[in-house]
Amino acid sequence: MEKLYCSGTSLKSLKLKGCTVLLNLECVENPKLQSLDITGCSSLLQAVKEPDNHEAGEENAIFTKSNIDQVINRKARLHFPVSCTLTANGAVLYAQSKSVAGCTITAGSVVYTGKALKPIPKVKYNGTALKKGVDFKVVSYKNNKKVGYGTVTIKGMGAYEGEAEGTFKILPKATRIKSVTGGKGKLTAKWTKVPGVAGYQIQISLKKDFSSGLKKMLSGASTTGKTLDELKTKGTYYVRVRAYHKIGKEYFWSAWSATKKVSVK
Numbered sequence: 001m002e003k004l005y006c007s008g009t010s011l012k013s014l015k016l017k018g019c020t021v022l023l024n025l026e027c028v029e030n031p032k033l034q035s036l037d038i039t040g041c042s043s044l045l046q047a048v049k050e051p052d053n054h055e056a057g058e059e060n061a062i063f064t065k066s067n068i069d070q071v072i073n074r075k076a077r078l079h080f081p082v083s084c085t086l087t088a089n090g091a092v093l094y095a096q097s098k099s100v101a102g103c104t105i106t107a108g109s110v111v112y113t114g115k116a117l118k119p120i121p122k123v124k125y126n127g128t129a130l131k132k133g134v135d136f137k138v139v140s141y142k143n144n145k146k147v148g149y150g151t152v153t154i155k156g157m158g159a160y161e162g163e164a165e166g167t168f169k170i171l172p173k174a175t176r177i178k179s180v181t182g183g184k185g186k187l188t189a190k191w192t193k194v195p196g197v198a199g200y201q202i203q204i205s206l207k208k209d210f211s212s213g214l215k216k217m218l219s220g221a222s223t224t225g226k227t228l229d230e231l232k233t234k235g236t237y238y239v240r241v242r243a244y245h246k247i248g249k250e251y252f253w254s255a256w257s258a259t260k261k262v263s264v265k
Contacts, residue, residue: 098125098156098159099156099160099161100123100125100130100136100154100155100156100161100163101163101164102125102126103125103130103160103164104124105121105152105164105165105166106121106166107119107121107122107152107166107167108122108169109170110150110170110171111170111171111254112170112195113173114195114196115145116141116145117141117145117150118138118141118144119168121138121154121166121168123135123154123166125160130160133157134157134158135157135160136154136155136156136160137154137155137157138152138153139154139155140152140153141153144170145170146170147170147172147196147245147247147252148170148245148252149168149169149170149247150169151166151168152166152168153165169252171252171253171254171255172196172244172245172252172253172254173194174194174242174243174254174255174256174257175191175192175194175200175243176191176192177189177190177240177241177257177260178191178192180239180262181262182237182263183264183265185229185230185231185232185264185265186227186228186229186231186264187204187227187239187262187264188225188227189225189226189228189239189241189260190224190225191225191241191257192224193221193222193224194243194254195221196221196245197221197244197254198219198220198221198244198245199217199218199219199220199243199244200217200218200223200224200241200242200244201215201216201217201218201241201242201243201244201253202215202216202218202226202228203216203241204238204239205237205238206233206237206238207238208238208259210238214228233264234265236262236264237262237263238259238260239260239262240256240257240258241256241257242255242256
């Protein structure tokens, strides 16, 4: 159950969309509330009480959809609940808007393509997921082409208002190992060039899961090969490479390439 608390002192209109049940109302008189919209509601139980029928101490008055339609047509003043509890299945209360500035906005990470990237953000308000097109809309993206952090701006809709920003990571594209050759105490790996990166990291290991072994950083996007010599242990070596970019002190890593293996004598 989602609890929504609303001030009834200055509210002029109330909209309920797709509501199936509205429960537990504490009614107080609100002379400024002049319209009630229940578009898409299948039923509305224990709802608001029309003032000219209201008696002191009377609560949880029951209105059917046709009753409320009549009230709306007459544009009568209605009583409005100070606090209420709504079911979460499609109920939306437009009373006291919530700011999306209080939302958690995440868009994860995407891989560099050279084009503008527009991941759909996940938005939560107090742990409740908001729906795109119902509770918020995306209005803009910026810094969304190069490796680094992109920004997405959302705007509240319906019960939510204001604008807020979230960030997402743009990671380098993965490289592909073209060849690995082994020799006496050494191996040579060659891989494809990745645009827009600062360099690469090569890792070799005698273990398939890379739980131990050697990692070496190589600067320069055009550095697409490396020979590792003085390998004192003979056997089968596993090799993989990934690209990186650095902004300030932070590294942005690509996924590892597919693993290749080679025999070193």
